[in-house]
Amino acid sequence: MLKLPYIPTSEELWNGVVGIYFSLQTKSPSVEPGIDRLTRLELRRVKEVRKYLFNTFRDVALGMPFLDSLHPFYKELIELLIDRTMYKHSLAKVGHATKAVASIYRDAVIAIKSATAREDIVKARRKFLARIRDLIMDLKPELDFLKSAAIKLEKLPDIDPGLFTIVVAGMPNVGKSSFVRCVSSGKPKVAEYPFTTRELHVGHFTVLNDVKVQVIDTPGLLDRPLSERNRIELQAILALRHLASVIVFIIDPTNHSGYSLSEQINLLREVRSSFKSPIIVLLNKTDIATADEVNEALSRIRGVDESLVTFQVSTINCNGCRDVIRYVVDNHVIPRMIEALGKSR
Ligand SMILES: Nc1nc2c(ncn2[C@@H]2O[C@H](COP(=O)(O)OP(=O)(O)O)[C@@H](O)[C@H]2O)c(=O)[nH]1
Ligand SMILES: [Mg+2]
Incomplete structure (x- = not known):
């Protein structure tokens, strides 16, 4: 870069x-x-x-x-x-x-x-x-x-910090990579990230004719409790806050990811308090989740913050992902562009 x-x-x-x-x-x-x-x-x-x-x-x-x-x-x-x-x-x-x-x-x-x-x-x-x-x-x-x-x-990651950026978070196996694949127009690129053994996966899509939006999957970074991180790791993770225009936090309400709802809710709480960016919560795997699992998850999410916006999706077949993007564009990308226009002449 x-x-x-x-x-x-x-x-x-x-x-x-x-x-x-x-x-x-x-x-x-x-x-x-x-x-x-x-x-x-x-x-x-x-x-x-x-x-x-x-x-x-x-x-x-x-x-x-x-x-x-x-x-x-x-x-x-x-x-x-x-x-x-x-x-x-x-x-x-x-x-x-x-x-x-x-x-x-x-x-x-x-x-x-x-x-x-x-x-x-x-x-x-x-x-x-x-x-x-x-x-x-x-x-x-x-x-x-x-x-x-x-x-x-x-070795710094090759990303464009000037683009509108969606940072994807959530515990392992909840469907983060699948979501990035669903919304990206090409194959997501891999970028190294210092201090972690993992990389960032960076996808792009274009909205409003030619406005490029970047979506970043952060395996190993925003997928386990921040309280377990050492100082340097934590700072490397928190550097993402300069990048995240919006955070998409994915929750798997079924027990298929291997992580309990409570663990996932705790991480959501941590991410919410460490990042200023607006958070959109996706309830994933609705193709196999029971109504009870979905309702339980929704009520726990409301317990974190009444005003969190949620979507029900299934990233295995990309169901609902378009709605998420439309929401992000209408409520975040367009307002930011209008604000940027106001600053220029
Ligand atoms: N049934 C079901 N499985 C899913 C869905 N999304 C992802 N998975 C599966 O969950 C596993 C983890 O998905 P992945 O996208 O790699 O999760 P990540 O670890 O958060 O990046 C994979 O086996 C996926 O096939 C979904 O909507 N429904
Ligand atoms: Mg992944």
Whole structure:
């Protein structure tokens, strides 16, 4: 999702510098060149080194994401993955290194231009390369840190936080994946999610001609009590609140999922108190649920919150799923678009 620059190691940078020196040679090495030619060659070398390091440092310093301008969902996940202070420090240090390169270059140019003999040039070269090497090696901890940060950032889930997003929750086996399949136009995509062994399953559908809606199944995240989570896991789960325009919470009123109604109601209660997003509750498996099971579930749901909107569906054949989507579009997608229109001109 995030497009990241390549982060070289200190060794790679140094090799790059040495490579520039070797690739720039005098045209006919058998002839002993005069001091003017040596001077011109050496000036070209230091200039190329400056350009190479300047571009590389700039690409790293400006190419890595600027935390404060990221969507809060990504920002929260990134801050769980990497040390924010070290990240900012590392980028600042690499950015400043462009200035140090410029100053080392200026000194070298003066020394090379004032050379009157071959030895003066060799001396200027030694000094230039030693200073460049120190600069590069001094950046080692920061470059290593940024490299490992980039590897972690690449694993962030590939989703569009700007889309209207339905987050699907509920205990295992209640029919979450089936629901996502029912409403998605294509095959849901899999996105990695840091801190959990599982992934997100991301589906899409289009409403109102061409408004894209995203529906995310979160196996392993919103399917067991939040109170059982460790701190990091919990934060990774709660980052979803920046994403969830609406939560669809699925309950299996039959005993087929292996989880009792009470366990499911407890999770619903937790999700309701941890997320600000509106919640729509689906009673699933109505193809096999008895009237008693449905009524019992409905009354327990009302016990959590009188005003919760419920739908009865059967995701095995997608019965009722269209009604859910129509409800979400009419009551949440359209109002949000109208609100967004009001903010623009
Ligand atoms: N009878 C019945 N079974 C269903 C229904 N929806 C899902 N299932 C079954 O319940 C099991 C779990 O479904 P799945 O969508 O994988 O649940 P998830 O773990 O919440 O993602 C599967 O065996 C489904 O076939 C339904 O509406 N009726
Ligand atoms: Mg599933």
